[in-house]
Amino acid sequence: MKRVVVAMSGGVDSSVAAALLKEQGYEVLGMMLRLWSEPGKEDSNRCCTPDAMALARRVAAQLDIPFYAVDARQPFRSTVVQYFLDGYALGVTPNPCLVCNREIRWKFLLDHAKAMGADYMATGHYVKLREQFPAGLDSGTNSTMQLLRADDRSKDQSYVLHVLNQNQLRSALFPIGNYSKDEIRSMAKGFSLPSASRPDSQDLCFLAGEDYRRFIKRNDPESLVAGEIRSVDGRLLGRHSGLSQYTIGQRKGLGFSSSQPMYVLDKIAETNTLLVGFKDDLGRNELTVKNLNWISETPPPETFWADVKIRYTARETPAEVTRLQDGTCQVRFDDPQRDITPGQAAVFYQDDLVLGGGIIV
């Protein structure tokens, strides 16, 4: 019997994932990460409050599978939270979930799962896997694991998993990628799981439901250096309270008046300047992507067309992608794109297939 560790959260998705695997005849073990929370806010970390852990434990008991908590507080703080703070200090808008998936969930926890004798680790992510064999074969050893978007596009989570490599994917199972959220919810009821009615989660777990700006004020106050707000044509319009306190596309709360609405266009870390402009200035046709990960571990052709997604919630848009000598990619859209945000990921798709992606410069 193959042994699989399910990364549980107490939520409906990972609970149903565990139930499905058990039904499929795997020996299922539940594990849950204890992540870092700010001192005094341990009860409100969205993913791993004592309540969520108690719920996950109840789900495991209901499914008659063992359940273990794993202490990831220190590595989570030093990788994920540090990445988040460093990114904002450098004037970009980081996506810590990417680092969490790569370093914590699919490395730290996967290592623990392997040590527990697991053949696979599963999560409740909405994505699919396909094993692709060399042309003409339907089995063999030279296969490639392909990451595919979920059938339920509205729930697809491939954006945050584009950071995975072949080794990680070979150990991965994604049991719920073929189902819609509604189907998962009704299955949860069918399995009588106590998590069936919990709402979906959205924000970063360690923000505990709070605005990220206040988190930065508390945890990295030195990064908040006031500076100038300037327009595209160089006019000094006001003062800002620290670049991290603003997001690209932000209109409200800029602290100066103007005849027409003005938006944050860019954060220039070198001069600590917040660049603002009018709505028409927001769009750009091009962007550069660094730190690329190609899921097949074989880079695509030098120039190719792909559907590109530039934020977790953005709709993907066709673009021409050119791989450059320095290892970055140039992405060119037909039409200007709003809210291109350095620090967020650009992920490349061809139909259902996730090619890979990187970080917007």
Added chain:
Amino acid sequence: MKKNIYLDYAATTPVDERVLQAMHPYFSEEFGNPSSIHAYGQKAENAIETAREVVAEVLHCEPAEVIFTSCGSESDNLAVKGVGFARKSRDGRNHIITSKAEHHAVSLTADQMNKLFDFDVTWLNPDEFGMINPQVVADSLTDGTALCSVMLANNEIGTINPIGRIADICRRKNVLMHTDAVQAAAYLPVHVDELGVDLLSLGGHKFYGPKGVGALYVRKGTPIIPIQTGGGQEFGLRAGTQNVPYIVGFAEALRLTDLERERRAAHVKPIRDHIIGNVLESIPRSLLTGHPADRMPNHCSFVFEGVDGNLLLAMLDAEGFSCSSGSACKTGSPEPSEVIQLLGLSRDWSLGSLRITLGQGTTVEDVETFISHLPAMVEKARNLQ
């Protein structure tokens, strides 16, 4: 389905079949309330008074010195608070001596009395084996000392304390002596006069009795007030209708433990020594915690440097071995146990603790399987650090 091997008898034990049989009639047949006047009540009363005599015989005391409680922790609370409050109001003594290695049922009770009720507490440091030296007790006694509470055997590291000598020192200063014998009673004699104690706590489920029942020995003449007030049950020291079937089970379990004490110890002790020798030899950077000789005959406890004890427990469980650890934490935020930190070990050692406790169901074959798996698992857990 894989077989689970239970190696956590210090946490709890299965109820002995004979104990279960003894309890059975008192659920639905002889179900009376011992306080009732009628025939049902009299039968129930007879059952608990018989149980009290049985327990008294094992403890070598009078039946009227045995108070039934709901568990070992309640017994500890009643002893520490009941005597502390009584002495404070009667003769102004408000000083308590206890050790840093006590079960929380004693240490957190003393801590509360210190913080909320104006008691002074002296916290004794154990030596590197987790043992309390009688001399440090002698050095702590004052004219205001009401009570000294030191456990007979430590639950985490198995060390047996020289309670007789500590009690002697206390008696000379008119200080009452309590010992938490919850862990010890499964294998050590609990003869209250030989131990010289005034109060002694027991919990049924540590010696093949049911959970949810305990007892406190209270020497005649000991100043003590009830902590749970209400009806006059248990000589006015513990209000509430007695849990008749569980009290019957408790007494039968203790009787059998006393009767079979030597045979039971002879079963586990060689297995314990085999595990200790084997682990220390086959696992690099391992140490025995607790006293090498003066320890519970069913108790092995180790620390492994650079190992997350919580992870090791999970790995062992996934392979069917049910053990325990001083830093065990179900919510993934392990801290080294206070007791293991007291032994002078660094965090890197003290987080990697493992407790293996044996019982009458332990077989040599199961233990061989266990010790053949353990070194590789420790190594795996170590590599994840």
